[in-house]
Amino acid sequence: QVQLVESGGGLVQAGGSLRLTCVASGRAFSSYAMGWFRQAPGKEREFVATISRGGGNDFYADSVKGRFTISRDNAKKTVYLQMNSLKPEDTAVYYCAADLFGIGRSRESYDYWGQGTQVTVSS
Secondary structure (H helix, E strand, C coil): CEEEEEECCEEEECCCCEEEEEEEEECCHHHCEEEEEEECCCCCCEEEEEECCCCCCEEECCCCCCCEEEEEECCCCEEEEEECCCCHHHCEEEEEEEECCCCCCCHHHCCEECCCEEEEEEC
16 A cells, blocks of 8 residues: 655746655555656646656656656655746646556556645746
């Protein structure tokens, strides 16, 4: 079992920055990959970024590449999403998730999910 709790969302103006944090508990954190997804109103949940167990590999959606950075601190059982140059279209509920068996880029790859944190970017 893995429990995930996100924080760090909020309201920010376009061009601003936010850092999301996800703290894990339960199964050994360094044994699984972590990802971030987001869901805007009326849209499906979409992949944002993922990072391997040791942090040596990461992947991003084209829409956030160059603006967002995923990182992890295995000693703190925490994964981060640094979001810079935010745009109104980044507005969504952001979820962290744990992939126990790989480093996926689809929702179906992930086994555990947090409750989400709202990010709102005003124009």
